[in-house]
Structure formats: structure tokens, C-alpha cells
Amino acid sequence: MALNRLDLNLLHVFDTIYREGSLTRAARALHLTQPAVSHSLSRLREHFDDPLFSRQGNQMVPTPLARRFLESMRPGLTQIQSAVNQFHAFDPANQRKTYSLALRDILESTFLPKLMGRLESYPELEIISQRVPRRDMETLLAAGKLDFAVDVLLPVSNQTAHELLRRDRLVVLARKGHPLLSKGLTMDKYLEAKHVLVSSRSEGPGIEDFELSRFGVQRNIRLRCQHYYAACRVTEGTDLLLTMPENYARIIAERADIDIHTAPADLPAIDVHLYWHKAYEREPALIWFRDQLNSIA
Amino acid sequence: MALNRLDLNLLHVFDTIYREGSLTRAARALHLTQPAVSHSLSRLREHFDDPLFSRQGNQMVPTPLARRFLESMRPGLTQIQSAVNQFHAFDPANQRKTYSLALRDILESTFLPKLMGRLESYPELEIISQRVPRRDMETLLAAGKLDFAVDVLLPVSNQTAHELLRRDRLVVLARKGHPLLSKGLTMDKYLEAKHVLVSSRSEGPGIEDFELSRFGVQRNIRLRCQHYYAACRVTEGTDLLLTMPENYARIIAERADIDIHTAPADLPAIDVHLYWHKAYEREPALIWFRDQLNSIA
DNA sequence: TCCCAACTATTACGCGACTGAATTATTCTT
DNA sequence: AAGAATAATTCAGTCGCGTAATAGTTGGGA
Incomplete structure (x- = not known):
């Protein structure tokens, strides 16, 4: 039996059938038709020479072998999915990136020396500190022309996220x-x-x-x-x-x-807040930068 | 980016290219042609929007991102391969299996009571103890009509494996x-x-x-x-x-x-040996049974 | 510098594997 | 028994994958 020829993509189908307990629902979850899923299961059954699932009413119940196999296989499948999803995770040591910050005068004096000291290990990163009128802040953040703003507590729309960076006596x-x-x-x-x-x-x-x-x-x-x-x-x-x-x-x-x-x-005391736009909240590079700012605040 | 549509089979190609450091050698290892591997790499490059490997002379050198990705992904890939290979690992508690043994009269009296006691937890297993002429032993083992023979030390061909079960004073x-x-x-x-x-x-x-x-x-x-x-x-x-x-x-x-x-x-003392055919040596069910015989011998 | 070997990338083509539509078979519920 | 829900199968079409051939790149030796 040529085990090396198994179509690994079938394992994703297998996992989904197992989870949904139904070919029709698995098909929906996979954005395929039911016959496509039935075909895939047929190929798996042939490969493993085992029914894998038996129909009990409107449920597809895994055989003991299938159950054991899935438990054995699933951590690996999860890890691969995670690795693929993390391919573009931000690597500050090796990726070029320019960060654009809006800092008021005095904050520039207190933040930039520490920040640049912190980023000394990351020669590929470039920082732009700019003076931004408050009325333009949210627009520029939304447009992605500005990554972060640092300011006192301001009234902002709910498209703009913020967190306390530090309190200034x-x-x-x-x-x-x-x-x-x-x-x-x-x-x-x-x-x-x-x-x-x-x-x-x-x-x-x-x-x-x-x-x-x-x-x-x-x-x-x-x-x-x-x-x-x-x-x-x-x-x-x-x-x-x-x-x-x-x-x-x-x-x-x-x-x-x-x-x-x-x-x-x-x-x-005066609360100093960091502002950013929610659309970019999950951007790995920005998450990373937020961590750096927090660590020097 | 639709990460869920990645062809998981490409990851096996990726792993092989990484290991071989060459598309030509990877193709050989995968029993494909070089252009097929080049195509697969091209698809991976497109999916990840990264060159993944750069040619340096006659070596394909992974980019830092590729290196990091592989390290992240490979344990998962290994686990899946292992799970697939272990699908037919023998599960004595849940699988029907008939074992055919050749036991001489007195060995039947000394082995069978203990063996059946041992197999009490495995109700799906059936044992056939039969009398087999010595001249037929190897033929039946080779044909798979007989799983094991228990006898004194006999001259056998090198297609037949054996091991000492016990010494009888x-x-x-x-x-x-x-x-x-x-x-x-x-x-x-x-x-x-x-x-x-x-x-x-x-x-x-x-x-x-x-x-x-x-x-x-x-x-x-x-x-x-x-x-x-x-x-x-x-x-x-x-x-x-x-x-x-x-x-x-x-x-x-x-x-x-x-x-x-x-x-x-x-x-x-008389050496009592267990005989089986080498063609079935890796058969999980037979390996398991040998263990059981060894434990009661 | 030129030639050759080794290797990667690309093009063209064919076939078969995969998918979906339609249909049949099976199971469950009322 | 009838109808709904679901799995399995058949059939047809398409497109993706692999191969053969070729073009392009790199390195080593004469």
C-alpha cells in the first residue's frame, strides 16, 4: 500500500466530516457540494480500506479506527494550519517596515530617545515622527497614512482604538x-x-x-x-x-x-494614550510595535 | 488571502526541496520530473508571495521566512505521516483476527491454557491450533495459511524467522x-x-x-x-x-x-522456538501476538 | 574567454482526476 | 405510507498536474 501517495488535502475533508458528523454539513463548511465530499470520503475509504464512518440515521459516526486516527492526526493538522497562517507573521529583525507616529512636542522628547534605544536591534525599521493636527488624526489613522498617535485622552469615534500608555504626573x-x-x-x-x-x-x-x-x-x-x-x-x-x-x-x-x-x-496626572485604527488592529507588525511602545512607556 | 485553499500536498514538496537543497534531487526523491517540482514551487511562491528559495549556484537556499516556516510546519507534517502510517496498527481490543498456530501435542497442553487466559481480554480474537507436519510448516507459513509454528529447534530456510520461546528442562x-x-x-x-x-x-x-x-x-x-x-x-x-x-x-x-x-x-534442556515467515514480520497483528506468546512462555 | 555540465524556469500539450448536476438509494419522522 | 433529509452513485465536462522539450542561468575547467 503506497502510503506516501495519500492526498493530504483529504485529511482536511476527513476532519470536517468528523466534526460536522454529516457529509452535507461538511460540504457546506468546505464550500463544496455534497457529492464532492462523498467522493473524497470514498477515496479515503479506499486508501485506508476502512469505512471510516457509518451512517446511523442522519449522523455519520466514526469507526473506532477513524476516531483513533483523527485523534492521532489532528494536532499535526492544526499545527500545519497554524504555521501556514503565521507565514506572514511579523519578524522585526528581518523585515523592512516604516512606522508613522504622531507625537506632540514634549512626547517626542520623552518617547523618541527611549524608543530608538529600544529599536537598536532592529536596523530594518524606520520611524517617522510627525506633528499631526488633532482634527486630522483619525482620518490619517483610518487611511493607513499614520500608524499610531500618542496624545492625552481624546474623544474619538469607535473606529479608533486606544489604550493608556502611561500617566504623567x-x-x-x-x-x-x-x-x-x-x-x-x-x-x-x-x-x-x-x-x-x-x-x-x-x-x-x-x-x-x-x-x-x-x-x-x-x-x-x-x-x-x-x-x-x-x-x-x-x-x-x-x-x-x-x-x-x-x-x-x-x-x-x-x-x-x-x-x-x-x-x-x-x-x-495626565493620561497619555496610544491611538490606532481598528482596521489594522490584527496587523502583526503593528501589534508588535504596540508591545514595544508599552514596554518603554 | 484565502489561506484555507492551500494544497497541503505542496508542503510535502516544500519539505523535500528544503531537505535536498535542489529541485532536481527533490524531483528524484519524489519520483516526479524536475518541471513538476518547479511548478509546485511556483504555486507555493505565488501562494505565500515569497520566493521561498533563491538559487545560489547549484543550491536552492531557503529565505529566512521559508526557514522559519519549515521549522514551524515540519513537526506537524511528521505527525500526520506517522498517523497515516499507523492507521493499520493493530488494536487487539477492537479488531477481529484469527491466528493460526501449529502446536505439537504437548506444547498445546502447556501453551494453550496460558495463552487463552492471556487473551481473555480480547474477545474479538480467535485462535486455531492445528497439527502441521514438519515438512509442510514452511510452505504454510509462507502462504500465510499459518501464522506461527511452535517447535523445537529445526533447520529452516532463511525465509523463515524464529526465536527462542523457552527452554524446557x-x-x-x-x-x-x-x-x-x-x-x-x-x-x-x-x-x-x-x-x-x-x-x-x-x-x-x-x-x-x-x-x-x-x-x-x-x-x-x-x-x-x-x-x-x-x-x-x-x-x-x-x-x-x-x-x-x-x-x-x-x-x-x-x-x-x-x-x-x-x-x-x-x-x-529442549529449546522451544517460535517460527514465522519473514514476509509477515512487520505485520502489526503478528508482532503483537508474538509479544503475547513471549509473555506466557 | 569559451565550452560544457548541472541546474532552474518556462512553454506547450495531453490526459485523467476532480467537481458538480442529476439521480438513486437509504433512513427517519409524522 | 408519504415526505423530508441525507448519503451514494452515475455521468459529463473542465482544468490542473505532470511530462517532454526548450530556454535561461551558474560555475568550473581548459
Whole structure:
């Protein structure tokens, strides 16, 4: 008996008949006609010289030999299917891939150094960090022109998935010897003081104010500017307070004559979220990248 | 991409190309022509949208993806092949099978009770014990009309396989109060005494004499008869000695007024062998049965 | 550099294996 | 007993697989 000539595709049919317990249902599951399945079973019966299934009413019941054979064979069949399905699984060490990220200025400063350090083992990967207007974020994600966006918690449609990457404690920067802060910073003193706000827009709340407004408080903003570096310079020479995420504050205050104060306890941390489009959620390369981002957050 | 439509038979070709490192050699191994293998590879390349192998001189070198895929898939392929090959592995608990044995009279008495006890758990098995002339043994084994023969060591062709089943000590039966044996049985006394020989033939050596003649000795046979039971009756009432295998002597002497003496040390044990034809050596059912015989021998 | 051997890829063709439509046979339910 | 559901079989057509032939590629030796 030439066992090596068995048509392996018949085993898939065998498995389906076994599972469905009916040729007609197996045919439906396989997108074939019932006679095609009956033929296939006939070939299997001939090959193995065994009926394999006996009709009992409207059920096809496997013979003991068939049952034993299937139990023996099925793990192998499952593994092959899995291997075939995984052929295009993402291999970051060997595949070229460009990732497009939308990162706000300060997040770029805190994320990119760590991310690039993380991806040092993957020379085939290219990262594009770009500034994306919030109103364009979802459109670009959906179009696949942008892989991920990193931002605070935003209202998004249910086509856009997101997850928390990290929570950024807020801190308050003030010049050394600031008269209000000799005995520590309270929420009253925080609201009494004047503030500098960093925002790319000429009006509207900043990140901090978005969080503050959730508690129904509003601070006295004396200055709006576009970059944290400039704001820091102003804070250094005035009595204005600058509120910002701690991660970035540590970077920026290193080179300034400035104190970092813990924010009043009522001032919440800022949630930093990762956004992507659900259409690409199962894309192996993107899943992998999400894991990398999570591991450095 | 319709992964479910992959022709699983192509995976066997893939495996062979990988192993041989050449389409031409793979074709030879698969008993196909080179273009047939080239076509199959072409189909795999199309399905996976990957070259899979690149020609480097006269070697087909797998791509990293192909390598990874094969490592992932091969255990599954091996398992399926093994399952298919094992389809007809013998399952004694569930398969009908008739075994045909050639057993000489006394071996039937010593083997069959134990064997049937052993096979009690296998109600689907049927045993036929038959008397087969020695000259017909090999012919019937070769034709598959006989599965096994159990006999002493016989000269057989190299188409017939055999193995030692057990060694049967010889004992000597004598009437109670036999005058020669008051002080024990020596070889001298054994050869001095008169003997009864049990044989189905009217002339030629018996089992014992076949063994004795290997040591160049010959005893004085006074009587030949066909059955041990009759011989025992004679021994019981005369001074003749009866030499026979111990296993059977214990059975037969139970009901007689007779002593069992240890045979002289020079008298060797009788080797009982199991014979079968080499053509059926790999037959699972026969392998299984041999194991059972070995376990009761 | 040229020639040859070894090997892969491609083209053309034929046949038989496989599939589906139609039909028959079998089993179960009411 | 009739009808529905299902398996098995027959028949016809198509297309996919394998072969023979050929073209293209690579490496080694003279």
C-alpha cells in the first residue's frame, strides 16, 4: 500500500466530516457540494480500506479506527494550519517596515530617545515622527497614512482604538526663591498665582487646563506661548508658574535656575494614550510595535 | 488571502526541496520530473508571495521566512505521516483476527491454557491450533495459511524467522520403587535402562533423541508409542523410563503413580522456538501476538 | 574567454482526476 | 405510507498536474 501517495488535502475533508458528523454539513463548511465530499470520503475509504464512518440515521459516526486516527492526526493538522497562517507573521529583525507616529512636542522628547534605544536591534525599521493636527488624526489613522498617535485622552469615534500608555504626573516650575512658595504649594496658592501656558494655539485650554476644567477650577493665565523651553526661560525670571508633565520638566529644568514643585494634590496626572485604527488592529507588525511602545512607556 | 485553499500536498514538496537543497534531487526523491517540482514551487511562491528559495549556484537556499516556516510546519507534517502510517496498527481490543498456530501435542497442553487466559481480554480474537507436519510448516507459513509454528529447534530456510520461546528442562519419569533409581539417576544408569519413546512416526528420533544425538549418545529404546499419556501408563507399570519436558510431565504425572526424576546433568534442556515467515514480520497483528506468546512462555 | 555540465524556469500539450448536476438509494419522522 | 433529509452513485465536462522539450542561468575547467 503506497502510503506516501495519500492526498493530504483529504485529511482536511476527513476532519470536517468528523466534526460536522454529516457529509452535507461538511460540504457546506468546505464550500463544496455534497457529492464532492462523498467522493473524497470514498477515496479515503479506499486508501485506508476502512469505512471510516457509518451512517446511523442522519449522523455519520466514526469507526473506532477513524476516531483513533483523527485523534492521532489532528494536532499535526492544526499545527500545519497554524504555521501556514503565521507565514506572514511579523519578524522585526528581518523585515523592512516604516512606522508613522504622531507625537506632540514634549512626547517626542520623552518617547523618541527611549524608543530608538529600544529599536537598536532592529536596523530594518524606520520611524517617522510627525506633528499631526488633532482634527486630522483619525482620518490619517483610518487611511493607513499614520500608524499610531500618542496624545492625552481624546474623544474619538469607535473606529479608533486606544489604550493608556502611561500617566504623567504634573509638576509646577517656579523661579528659585519664589515668594509664594516658601512654605510649599497649595491649590489656593496655585490659583492665586499667575501662570504661563504653553499651547500651539492662540486660544483654548492647554493640556493642564483641560484637566483642571474637569474639576471646575480655572487658573489665572498671564502668558501663552508656544514652546516649553521659552516658557521655562520666562518662569526662571518672573513669578509666573509653569505647569507641565514631570517627565519633560526633568529634562528641561536641568539647564535652568528653576525649582520643581509637586503639584497640588487635587491636580491629577495626565493620561497619555496610544491611538490606532481598528482596521489594522490584527496587523502583526503593528501589534508588535504596540508591545514595544508599552514596554518603554 | 484565502489561506484555507492551500494544497497541503505542496508542503510535502516544500519539505523535500528544503531537505535536498535542489529541485532536481527533490524531483528524484519524489519520483516526479524536475518541471513538476518547479511548478509546485511556483504555486507555493505565488501562494505565500515569497520566493521561498533563491538559487545560489547549484543550491536552492531557503529565505529566512521559508526557514522559519519549515521549522514551524515540519513537526506537524511528521505527525500526520506517522498517523497515516499507523492507521493499520493493530488494536487487539477492537479488531477481529484469527491466528493460526501449529502446536505439537504437548506444547498445546502447556501453551494453550496460558495463552487463552492471556487473551481473555480480547474477545474479538480467535485462535486455531492445528497439527502441521514438519515438512509442510514452511510452505504454510509462507502462504500465510499459518501464522506461527511452535517447535523445537529445526533447520529452516532463511525465509523463515524464529526465536527462542523457552527452554524446557527434561525430566525422567519412572515407576515408584524403580530398582535402578534408588540412589538417584546418573547418565550411566540412564543409558543402561530401557526406554519408552513417544513419537508420531514409526521411526526416527524423538525430541529427546534429537538432543541426545548432539552429544553422541544413544539410549536403548524398548517401546515407541504415539502419546505421552499412554507412555506414562506403561512407565507406571514397568521399569521403562520416559523422558519428557518437565512442564508436561508435571501435568501428566499428577494423576499417575509415578516419580519424576531430574534428568542427568548432561541431558540438555529442549529449546522451544517460535517460527514465522519473514514476509509477515512487520505485520502489526503478528508482532503483537508474538509479544503475547513471549509473555506466557 | 569559451565550452560544457548541472541546474532552474518556462512553454506547450495531453490526459485523467476532480467537481458538480442529476439521480438513486437509504433512513427517519409524522 | 408519504415526505423530508441525507448519503451514494452515475455521468459529463473542465482544468490542473505532470511530462517532454526548450530556454535561461551558474560555475568550473581548459
